Amino acid sequence: MRIGLIGLGRIGAVHADTLAALDVVEEVVVTDPVRAAADAVTGRISKARAVDSPQALLDAGVDGVVIAAATNVHAELLEAALARGVTTFCEKPVAGTVAEAVRMQELAAQASAPVQIGYPRRFDPAFVAARDAVRDGSLGRVHTVRSTTLDPAPPPAAYLAVSGGIFRDCAVHDFDAVRWVTGQEVVSVYAVGATDPDAPAAMYRDHGDHTSASTLLTMSDGAIGVVSNTRTNARGYDVRLEVHGVTDAVAAGLDDGLPLRPTQPGVSWPAGPPHTFFMDRLAQAFRAELATFCRVVAGEIDSPCTVDDAMGTAWAAEAATLSAIEGRPVTVAEVQDRALV
């Protein structure tokens, strides 16, 4: 099959390599307004061919499209792909604003082709096993889920400016993981954000953004989610999920790359070196995610993360953003009421 790939920045370049390594993919048609980004991909990947624009890419008659461009252009690109009836993978979050995301939900519901939203933890073997442990009942009733995403260093200022802020950009991975692993929806949130006084205001405060954040989630079947995020975890990239039930508890992400230094005398675990970036910690998940997307393109399976499904995560991020601004708990129903009037 021929897959189009729109956007060749940090994640798009990785997706280009991943797609090209799949036997089922014969050609990857790529585009990015930054010519050097396209040249770098076509220079190292023999299966890749560059075109000048997303329009030219859709005109090339691809079987499926992967949108890995900046968050603020997801909606226009997804709308264009759906108008052509092309099966589409769109990186998280669904769109730059919740209003656009709602519109994408409506378009996807009417579209002839499926959409898969990119939440890679759904394809990480440890997260899959944690979800299985919830579903097979071995944990008993789940009361607490702790989900952590700590980035070692902030993304570039230009990325942050269009990211939607730490809740919509980073915490969404945790909100989605808690929903997906527990099978429960987020009912209400209480979020706080903090900004490192040494961090450049133009990167954070000027956009109402934060360097660190924590969110408490009340889930639909009574579980409590505890979500931690930061852009400044210098020891490494920390992605973890603990699920605690009344009969047992499990954790995903407790490998030797966990970026924590134990202080107990005699304890030498984790052996290290720490994970340094999402690419190394989640490489296997990205491969499985895009291999799955190719099966969606081939019509073999349904989308494993539809726009409808991903909207549960988008609403939680919207509620968390408002909660941190107003310093109070916010229900998902409240932000839905505000947005859907």
Ligand SMILES: NC(=O)c1ccc[n+]([C@@H]2O[C@H](COP(=O)([O-])OP(=O)(O)OC[C@H]3O[C@@H](n4cnc5c(N)ncnc54)[C@H](O)[C@@H]3O)[C@@H](O)[C@H]2O)c1
């Ligand atoms: N699933 C994950 O774990 C994960 C990880 C990182 C990023 N992301 C998501 O992927 C997206 C890209 O993130 P990134 O880190 O690669 O950002 P980036 O800033 O490194 O790259 C974005 C790229 O999009 C290109 N672009 C901008 N407008 C475009 C347009 N109209 N058409 C085509 N290309 C366009 C830019 O030139 C740039 O090369 C974001 O939405 C982000 O949320 C997901």
